[in-house]
Amino acid sequence: MTDWDSLDNGKYRDEAAVIADLLAAAPMSSDDRAAVRAEAEALVRGARRSVRKQGVVESFLQEFSLGTREGLALMCLAEALLRTPDDDTRDKLIAEKIGSADWASHLGGSDSLFVNASTWGLMLTGKIVEPDDQAQKDLPGFIKKIAGRLGEPVIRAAVGQAIRIMGEQFVLGRTIEAAIKRAASDGDICSFDMLGEGARTAADAQRYEKSYADAIETVGKLSNKAGPEAGHGVSVKLSALTPRYEATQEARVWDELYPRVLRLALIAAKYDINFTIDAEEADRLALSLKLLDRLCREPELGQWTGLGLAVQAYQKRCPEAVARLVALSKETGRRLMVRLVKGAYWDSEIKRAQVAGRPDYPVYSTKPATDLSYLVCAKALIAAAPHLYAQFATHNAHTLAAVVRMSKAAGVKIEHQRLHGMGEALYKAADDLYDGITLRAYAPVGGHEDLLPYLVRRLLENGANTSFVHALLDERVPVEKVVVDPIDAVEAHPARHAKIPTPIHVYGDRRQNSAGVDLSIKAERERLTAAVAALDSETLSAGPLIGGKLVAGGTPLPVVSPADHGRVVGAVSEAQLPQIDQAFKLARAAQPAWDRSGGAARAKVLRAMGDALEANIDRLIAILSREAGKTLSDGIAEVREAVDFCRYYAVLAEDQFGDGEIL
Structure with a gap:
């Protein structure tokens, strides 16, 4: 092959x-x-000379393009109806999209009888009839009044039928x-x-x-x-x-x-x-x-x-x-x-x-x-x-x-x-x-x-x-x-x-998107599975970090993989009360300097943390896989979320903890 x-x-x-x-x-x-x-x-x-051969859908698209509010209303309605499970919500969607558009401006805008008939149908929620006196005097109000009769199955059925008629122009047969x-x-x-x-x-x-x-x-x-x-x-x-x-x-x-x-x-x-x-x-x-x-x-x-x-x-x-x-x-x-x-x-x-x-x-x-x-x-x-x-x-x-x-x-x-x-x-x-x-x-x-x-x-x-x-x-x-x-x-x-912009720069110059891993690429899958397998030869250990240093806590407890209870991932030593007190004392002592450092310095730390997480994504995913039983895709999402949080709050730090403003 x-x-x-x-x-x-x-x-x-x-x-x-x-x-x-x-x-x-x-x-x-x-x-x-x-x-x-x-x-x-x-x-x-x-x-253009053989315009009579033009499909009705082409006529429709030409008149109601996605560049018009009416075209967008139809598009939004069709797309939203796909995901709307109940009739009440469908009624509200129909009322909002049909009632808010300027359908009257499209009357006579196309030579296609289908398009003009469709326009009247949309204006009158599915009823292709001559407008009455009220419609002629106040057409926008008339449309909104009819479209606003929520709960009437005829309105819902008419709009659904209109969309089906349009859609069936693309379908050769049932x-x-x-x-x-x-x-x-x-x-x-x-x-x-x-x-x-x-x-x-x-x-x-x-x-x-x-x-x-x-x-x-x-x-x-x-x-x-x-x-x-x-x-x-x-x-x-x-x-x-x-x-x-x-x-x-x-x-x-x-x-x-x-x-x-x-x-x-x-x-x-x-x-x-x-x-x-x-x-x-x-x-x-x-x-x-x-x-x-x-x-x-x-x-x-x-x-x-x-x-x-x-x-x-x-x-x-x-x-x-x-x-x-x-x-x-x-x-x-x-x-x-x-x-x-x-x-x-x-x-x-x-x-x-x-x-x-x-x-x-x-x-x-x-x-x-x-x-x-x-x-x-x-x-x-x-x-x-x-x-x-x-x-x-x-x-x-x-x-x-x-x-x-x-x-x-x-x-x-x-x-x-x-x-x-x-x-x-x-x-x-x-x-x-x-x-x-x-x-x-x-x-x-x-x-x-x-x-x-x-x-x-x-x-x-x-x-x-x-x-x-x-x-x-x-x-x-x-x-x-x-x-x-x-x-x-x-x-x-x-x-x-x-x-x-490229996906990494989709958030603009100040915030970089977190890099993902494409699992559809064989080399990427093999790299991650190799990282997970390599972890099996290690015995991981974790304990309390006090003042930036790893210290001995309580008796080490085994950590077992939830996906395989026979697999011991490593051991964790939990912090004891004196160590917790010491950690809080150090944090209180450090807080004034951190407070004075300002938004820019905090943002720098947050971005560095995000970069460090991203640079170690393979190992972090491997640990998540073994310790938490996560799939590779879930592990990727978790690391990326952490990276995104760091970079997002770095921008907020610059915006909200920078130089003060006089209100």
């Missing part, structure tokens, strides 16, 4: 260094770049049979995804496996042996097949998850359809590649060419991952289908890295850097034919034009992909401009209970003002501003995003 763990060596590389490598890769010549820009502008104009029927009527080739945001229990995992198995069987039986390229396929989220899809549980992944994935892959191979492993969080990249590696070597899968994986261009490791996939295909003799996406978890990756105290981000901090990475990876995928079958998922006209030009220059057949409910106008324009393209729709399938999480992610991904999807069909945005060459953009601003 390939050493996929070493891929993590580049997980947190300096962004400037990675970008320099991307620019050096020179994915296109200057002549090609000029041609791509011209074609991309033609695509935008063509998409069942795989309904989805296939609708795809046939639309004339689309699809990659079906059974909705579900990850298993939390073993029962969840079993339910999702059955859902995927049924879907693969149904798609396979109706495929008429079209093959992985020409027929429908199924995309699988590995996190839906086990509640513990994480690197720290790798042994369990092999015991529980891999057999499930293999069973599903065998069904797909039997019918010769496409079976793609979806991309998920950055912490799971190496693990997903290990699973794919083993599948590639399964004799039971024969010469099947439908096995695939999605890779994310916003990850700094993406170019290296693509290179290793090419090597894997050559080594095993199995052609792989590789879907290149830009990535749908950017906001989560940024936040997770900040909260966890990572040395940097696993993803780029700017969108142009991601777009450039996409082009570099696209060039590598196209060059890897026939070992890899390249699938390009994008709603960006420049990216689309670039991959078409690269593939034509190489004489390689490629596949384009779009999300169901999005991109119809753009790809209609592309089909016209390029005299036909191979297009597949990524089509979620599922019921209302699984819809909202997917909807929220799509809205976050595409609803921002800076989103290409938002600007594409907006006639107010000049075409030349819609089409941006990422090479030009990155060369003009090669640095990381100015407003996104």
Whole structure:
């Protein structure tokens, strides 16, 4: 098996260094770049001409972008309803979000009947009716009056239905049979995804496996042996097949998850359809590649060419991952289908890295850097034919034009992909401009209970003002501003995003974030487990510290690990009453000098303590593991909390115990 763990060596590389490598890769010549820009502008104009093909969700996002108070109200409402367990609280949320927004300003703002009808629906809490006299005289008051009727199930049901209607534009059908029927009527080739945001229990995992198995069987039986390229396929989220899809549980992944994935892959191979492993969080990249590696070597899968994986261009490791996939295909003799996406978890990756105290981000901090990475990876995928079958998922006209030009220059057949409910106008324009393209729709399938999480992610991904999807069909945005060459953009601003500091500096110049340990990286796990094991050869002892010196206390008492009562960690000698009295005397004597030292001196001591704790994090985690029975992740959290407290109170000491102020 390939050493996929070493891929993590580049997980947190300096962004400037990675970008320099991307620019050096020179994915296109200057002549090609000029041609791509011209074609991309033609695509935008063509998409705007075919505005009748615009999806209702695109119309909705264009009118209610996340840059408006109303768009944010909808986003907050949809996201909050996911976590609201009772009807009373849902009613209050609906009243607050719907009643506080200026929906009237959006009436007539869009040519889409759906958007204007939705506006009235939101104004009248789900009732698409003509406004009465009161509404015409005092529309804001009328809206708030209706939205304020808490406790009426009709209001709650109406808003829930409105969100479901919007969400269902992204979902092809509630069942795989309904989805296939609708795809046939639309004339689309699809990659079906059974909705579900990850298993939390073993029962969840079993339910999702059955859902995927049924879907693969149904798609396979109706495929008429079209093959992985020409027929429908199924995309699988590995996190839906086990509640513990994480690197720290790798042994369990092999015991529980891999057999499930293999069973599903065998069904797909039997019918010769496409079976793609979806991309998920950055912490799971190496693990997903290990699973794919083993599948590639399964004799039971024969010469099947439908096995695939999605890779994310916003990850700094993406170019290296693509290179290793090419090597894997050559080594095993199995052609792989590789879907290149830009990535749908950017906001989560940024936040997770900040909260966890990572040395940097696993993803780029700017969108142009991601777009450039996409082009570099696209060039590598196209060059890897026939070992890899390249699938390009994008709603960006420049990216689309670039991959078409690269593939034509190489004489390689490629596949384009779009999300169901999005991109119809753009790809209609592309089909016209390029005299036909191979297009597949990524089509979620599922019921209302699984819809909202997917909807929220799509809205976050595409609803921002800076989103290409938002600007594409907006006639107010000049075409030349819609089409941006990422090479030009990155060369003009090669640095990381100015407003996104590294995770360590997220609190500003005065307070450094505590450094964490990334347990998804094998080398980090091995370092900590080695520290814990090394502690077993020691006999720890603890006693009273008086005046900065360790002194003998009472009779040493054994300390036993709560996780293993047969393991004696060490011994503790407790302070006696005379020693306690002495400690208080010394503290009282030291207090006046400490009081006079001022805030700056105290802050220096606190920061030094925080730095010392952080420098000894491995040993402290080992002691916590043995003495308190803590897991590695709990130990990391405990040490980091102590470090954060020291640094937080250092800032407070400077602010509140510095020079006095005259009030």
